[in-house]
Structures are given as structure tokens and as C-alpha cells.
Amino acid sequence: MSQAIETELRRLRRTVKILTVVVCALCIPVLIAATKAPPKEIIAHTIRVVDDKGVTRAVLAGSVPDPIINGKSLPRMGPAAGLIIYDRKGNERGGYLTSLSDEGVLTLDGAHGGEVFKVVANPDAGASLFLPHANGALLALTTYRGQPELQMVEKDGRALITLPADAPPIP
Structure with missing residues (x-):
């Protein structure tokens, strides 16, 4: 073999060794x-x-943002943490x-704002279930005062059923 071919073969072998080291150095961390x-x-x-269009569909936060209803930010009742769910238009539709x-x-909220389903777990004891309608009608069931209570309220605010009969209105 000629001297030139041997020199090129050595150079090629050295290049292959260097490339092997480089490839290994890059692959090992991966x-x-x-x-x-x-x-x-x-x-x-x-x-x-967010969805494919960049619209926020859910937020999980230590301090959730104020509700968005019909594109407008409204003040929340007070600071809260948890999960908020939004519809395809970016309106709040409920959360925990x-x-x-x-x-x-x-809660689960109607498409145009307002809760249509709400369960409250009281910090001391008991729980309350509210099924309100946008027209003002309400079905409420609670145990937060230490006894079961049921109220059915007509859209004009008139109580249809209150059990026990002497129970004050459920807040």
C-alpha cells in the first residue's frame, strides 16, 4: 500500500474514533x-x-382567579384554592x-353564570346541597345545624316546603 493511502486510513480511523466518542458523550446523558x-x-x-385554540379550560391553583362570566371578570366571594373548569368560550362553569x-x-355553573348545583362541606360539621334555578326556585338540603333540613322555595321566594317546619331559611 502506498504511503498516502496508509496516511488517509489512519486519519479516517482517528476520525471514526473521535466521532464514536462524541456520539457516546451525547447519547449517555439522554x-x-x-x-x-x-x-x-x-x-x-x-x-x-388550555385547548387547541389557547382557551383556558381548567385552572388548578393555590389562589384561583376571579370568575369569568360572559367574558367579564367578577369578584369571587373570597380567596380560594382548588380547581376551576371553563367552557369553550372561557367562562367559568364550576369547580372544587x-x-x-x-x-x-x-359547583356546576350555568352557561350564562349562576350556580345550578352546589355542595358545601362545612368546616365544623355537616354539608349542604343546593339546586338553584336561574329564575329563583331552589331545593336545599342540609345537615350543617346538626339535624337534617329540607327546603323547597318557589321562584318568587315563597317556601313550598320547610322541614322541620320551624327551621329557619337555609343560607
Whole structure:
């Protein structure tokens, strides 16, 4: 073999060795990362889930934002943490929250605002279920005062049924 061919072969072998080292140096961290378990915990103040159009569809937050109804931000009853769900137009449609008073609230909201289903877990004891209609009619069931109570209220505010009969209005 000629001297020139031998020199080129040595140069080619050296290049292959260098490329092998470079490829290994690049691949080893990737392989190590691929073998690691996913994180057991994610710490964040807010996680916002958006749809393909960029519209917020859910927010999980330590301090949830004020409600958006028909494109307008309205003040929330008070600071709360939890999960808020939004419709395709970006309006709040419900959620699960805890308030500063440790009250737990699960709601489903109508398309144009207003709760249509609400469950409240009181911090001390008992729970309340509210099924309001936009026209003012309401069905309420509670145990928060230590006894079962039921109220059915007509859209004009008149109580149809109150059990026990002497129970004050359910807030």
C-alpha cells in the first residue's frame, strides 16, 4: 500500500474514533435521563390547561382567579384554592374549591353564570346541597345545624316546603 493511502486510513480511523466518542458523550446523558423515573411531585402556584385554540379550560391553583362570566371578570366571594373548569368560550362553569375558612365547595355553573348545583362541606360539621334555578326556585338540603333540613322555595321566594317546619331559611 502506498504511503498516502496508509496516511488517509489512519486519519479516517482517528476520525471514526473521535466521532464514536462524541456520539457516546451525547447519547449517555439522554439514556440516563430516559431511565430516570418521572417526578413524584410537581410544585407550582398555578397549572393552567388550555385547548387547541389557547382557551383556558381548567385552572388548578393555590389562589384561583376571579370568575369569568360572559367574558367579564367578577369578584369571587373570597380567596380560594382548588380547581376551576371553563367552557369553550372561557367562562367559568364550576369547580372544587376550599376557602380560607376551610369550607369545601363543589359547583356546576350555568352557561350564562349562576350556580345550578352546589355542595358545601362545612368546616365544623355537616354539608349542604343546593339546586338553584336561574329564575329563583331552589331545593336545599342540609345537615350543617346538626339535624337534617329540607327546603323547597318557589321562584318568587315563597317556601313550598320547610322541614322541620320551624327551621329557619337555609343560607
